[in-house]
Amino acid sequence: MATKNEKKMTKSYFDVLGICCTSEVPLIENILNSLDGVKEYSVIVPTRTVIVVHDSLIISQFNIVKALNQARLEANVRVTGETNFKNKWPSPFAVVSGVLLLLSFFKYVYSPFRWLAVAAVVAGIYPILAKSVASIARARIDINILVVITVGATLGMRDYTEAAAVVFLFTIAEWLQSRASYKASAVMQSLMSLAPQKAVIAETGEEVEVDELKINTVIAVKAGETISIDGVVVDGNCEVDEKTLTGEAFPVPKLRDSTVWAGTINLNGYITVKTTALAEDCVVAKMAKLVEEAQNSKTETQRFIDECSKYYTPAIILISLCFVVIPFALKVHNMKHWLHLALVVLVSACPCGLILSTPVATFCALTKAATSGLLIKGADYLETLAKIKTVAFDKTGTITRGEFIVMDFKSLSRDISLHSLLYWVSSVESKSSHPMAAALVDYAKSISVEPKPEAVEDYQNFPGEGIHGKIDGKEVYIGNKRIASRAGCSSVPDIDVDTKGGKTVGYVYLGETLAGVFNLSDACRSGVAQAMKELKSMGIKTAMLTGDNQASAMHAQEQLGNVMDVVHAELLPEGKSQIIKEFKREGPTAMVGDGLNDAPALATADIGISMGVSGSALATETGHIILMSNDIRRIPQAIRLARRGKRKVVENVVLSITMKGAILALAFAGHPLIWAAVLADVGTCLLVILNSMLLLRDVHVPGGKCHRAEKGACDVVGDMEAGLLPKHCKSGCCGKKNQQEVMKLDKTSEGHGHSGCCDKKREDKVMIVRKRCESRCCGDKIQQRDQDEVKQSCHNKAGDTEEIRLDISVKGCCSRPVADPVVASDGHRESSCCESSRKGNNEEACCEVETNESNCSSREKHHSHCHSHHHE
Missing domain, CATH: 3.40.1110.10 (Calcium-transporting ATPase, cytoplasmic domain N)
Structure with missing residues (x-):
């Protein structure tokens, strides 16, 4: 028996299909505030979701659903936080109403069929009428009340077909809107339900609930299973897919003592994992909480629109009444026309499309960011990110790897x-x-x-x-x-x-x-130079702020190709904050860092971006945006996404106002179509959702059909390893049907690599060469498959006779998909692709660079010898 003070707090998810826009939020808040045992709650309008933290010993999920449904909000429990969309088909009311409306058009053949339109109204009006009664009981005016008034007035004018059309179009459009909302929320709900609910104890094989696991418990994870909790590998090895958590495109190898996170997938191998956190403290759980909080936040634009909507509806209703009262007082002859006009204006009194224009676009942008390894803690930060003028970077652990x-x-x-x-x-x-x-x-x-x-x-x-x-x-x-x-x-x-x-x-x-x-000594991260160039192409100033010495800072700047606009070295944490304040005078400023020393600067900046999984706990708490991976290229991606989100908000607002204005203009021009006004109202909501969902799609990097990204000395690994080869770049240049992973060596930049895309749309001579990886080159990896090597000729200028050919190990004996050539002291090019386990006379070349000049009599050929790298 539960004692008086005993509590059992539970987080429950509810699908509430009755949520149309933010106007229903106060109603839900009043209902939940009146219930005992409810500790906290949040209402996420775009996904029509209500999240409630409650004491299950005092109030059950059933009682919460019952309370919500008394207001005709169509609530039901979502199991374990997963999307459970039930209305795959329109309601029977909508189907019957539509069939009867269709049959009523036979009135032109046989006049009694016109009464089927009345039957269509009766068949479809019940859900709308029930919601209207619930709204009246709570002294609220919503679209359901406006539709009931409109239908009643239309029937009174004996426009039976138009009344039936209003009912059918309203019910079917609401169903379509629910479907669109479900599609928009499906990605986010899958993200928030990454971790499985059960785990297997390694020693006993017993399956237990994840919530019951204690720290230092050893669990077993088989190939193909999702890791259920954060921990450290104690036995075995495997490759893990971390894409859903960090956005990492390639599998990450895990050995003994490697850290693994809940929600990631064991692709192969059997491992045992010692837990390092409780279920509620896992990275994925914290991520879900941040996402929920971000979804429930509002931008400045949304707050402004919500405030305006409070006055919009009463004003439109007043205007509608004027169109009835004034003509009646003046005893005009065509009173029916004025009644139609008043009803069109009345239906236009609901601003749902306008209210949804901002939150749905914001939600989709936050969803896309989260699935790309970027956690944005609030809608305000997303809005500010779109305005960023300067991005400052810490050096150690951010620009560089932090692996000294x-x-x-x-x-x-x-x-x-x-x-x-x-x-x-x-x-x-x-x-x-x-x-x-x-x-x-x-x-x-x-x-x-x-x-x-x-x-x-x-x-x-x-x-x-x-x-x-x-x-x-x-x-x-x-x-x-x-x-x-x-x-x-x-x-x-x-x-x-x-x-x-x-x-x-x-x-x-x-x-x-x-x-x-x-x-x-420390080395730069791959992709940093590319990220800086992308930021510069977007009109954003970049700066390096470091506490390291001037020589170290300038060396990193040189490695990046001197791409940073400003470099400040030997700074204390307070000094970084002071420089951020100076940058803020020029416009909104972002700071990127991962350590304790960066916390003051992250807090000072308009947007603090911290390296989440690898960064210190303090930096993660201070940052407004968490970068779940170490790929700096996510930052220009985030800014570009924020700017797209801002454009979608503007498009949605313009669309909503234009649709309302067009219907009213049509009415004032002498064509007051009530069914068109209803369709415009609910149709605008649908179009706003569909337009916002375009943010969930992947977009190509700007720069034309064929994007070329130059790499500096820091970019040791090519685009193939990073998984960032643009999908529209085919076979190195443009126009090929089959995409090949290729890179080209640029002789003008001392071994700096380029992506395989050419400047001009010219067909390249690309040849795939099959070479068997010899065991003595691969060390112990004799069992490796044949390796693919790519030879490419990329002509950047018309008339070039020089042909650069580079053999690239894509898979096989090389430890990385692409290994940059290294220039040895004797002028020969060597490659670091071979493993360090080769000994003796194994000097066979495993990677080869050839330089062919078609107009030259001589041919120079450099062989790369197998060797091992040692940090000096």
Whole structure:
């Protein structure tokens, strides 16, 4: 038996088909506020969904449905949050009404058939009449009341056929609107129901509810199954499809100790996963909550339209009454014409199409963003994103990968061994989550130094400077130049440190003494240069804000092809915020970051974009938009989507006003068609939904039929790996029926790659060459399939005689679909596609670059030798 204070909170989803527009929201709020046991609720108009958090021991789902249906809202329970659209066919009332209306047209053959139009009204009016009674009982004027008045007046004027047409068109259009709303919401509902409700315990094989799983429980996931909860792989390996969560186009390999998320799919292999979160704390659960909150928010435009609609309906009703009262008082002869005109105006009093114009477009844009790996926390942020003029980026972990490698570590004191210094440094760094800390700890372990974080006392973090900890009686300070003041030094001694290649320099102080110095190297993410160029083509200013040294910042800028408009280095978190404030004077500004140091700048910006899955918890909480993957190319995609959403809102508003205006103009011109007014009202709602749904479609990247994206040195992996080869680019150039994955080497830019699309619509000579991957080239991967290699000639200018041919390993022995050639010291081109497990005399070429000049007597051929890369 439940005790008095016992509670069982449940989140229930209800499909409420009676929601037409936001005018029903106050009614639903009043109903739910009157029910005991309801803690919170939200009404999502575009999907006709009501979400209620309630105490199931006090009030059940059945009682909530009963309360809503007393107001004729046509509510029903949605099972486990999934879409359960029941009205696949029009209601029997609409079908019977339509059949009788059709038969009534035989009145021209046999006059008694005209009475079938009256029967059509009687057959179809019941649902409309029932809703009207419910609205009158709650002192609300809605479209149902207006339609009942219109039908009654039309019958009074003996226009039976027109009255029947009004009833049939209204009921059938509402059904079509429900179908369109269902289509629009289906994608979002599938996103919010990603994770399965059950999991299998690895040890016993028992199937349990996901809500019952505790942290550190080990579950089993077979090939083809959806992972039910966040965790870490403890045994086995597989590939996981993370597209629904992060937007990642290619399967992600998972090995032991890899992190997996609920809602992603195990494509192959058997793994056991140790849970790291409860069901309600999983990434997908948090994502669903953010999506729900975003759906329930309003833009400034929507709030303005809702406010105007409060005065629109009473004003139109008053005008309609004037068209009846004034002609009657003046005793005009053609009173029937004025009554028709008044009824047309009366039907036009419902502003549903106008009210829906903004929320439906916003909902579809938010849905498209979420399915693309972008979580936008509110409709206001989407509206602001469309106006962005400047985008600022943090460097470490955002522009660069944040995967540091220690290139050099020196002890500057003869009294302190390198082993001892590394022990103290790695022990203190073990308490930090910064990417540099992980690199230092890994470096220490690589030379057999085992850190002991439990021995560290008085640990402190100084954002933008470094960290401090006390171990073995030593006060250890680790960080950049600014950490010197924390250690008690006024300045950093002048020491010869290698900063070539953009290396990040760090310092180690023991008390006030500089005891060590180290440098680390980091690489840019693929696609960053392309993203910057896209932003620039959209008229958006780009900036790099980093706390790293000037040399490191400028090296990243050079890797990106000097595409950034502004570069600021050696900034504290407060300095980043100050620069963001300066940018905001020029227009709306966005900040992109993933770490603790970025939180103040993210909060200061008009739009803060944080790296969700990989970013720190604080950055994710601060950001207004969460980038679920590390692909920076999602940012111009998000801005482009926001701009499309803004255009759709304008189109919907213009469409709604134009339809209403056209019907009224037709009426004033002497053709007051009541059935056309009804069709225009509900038809506008339908058109608004269908127009907004175009946002859910994929669109091609601007730039003509054949898009060409140049890549800088940071773009180590080509478009094939990123899955961003434009679908309209066929076989490298244009006009081919079969799409091929190709890349071309541009000799003018030192190994920089290009996508396979040519500037001009000229047919390329593309040849697919089958080569068997030899076992000695592939290391242990003897079982790999034949690899496809593509040879392409891409003529950019008429009359070019030079032909560049590049062999590209698409699948097979290479670890990546495309490997960029590397220029060795002897001038030969080498490729990094082969695995590092080859030994001995295995110098057979697995990747080959040929340069053919048709007018030259000589032919130069470079072979790439199998070799392994090692981070120096």
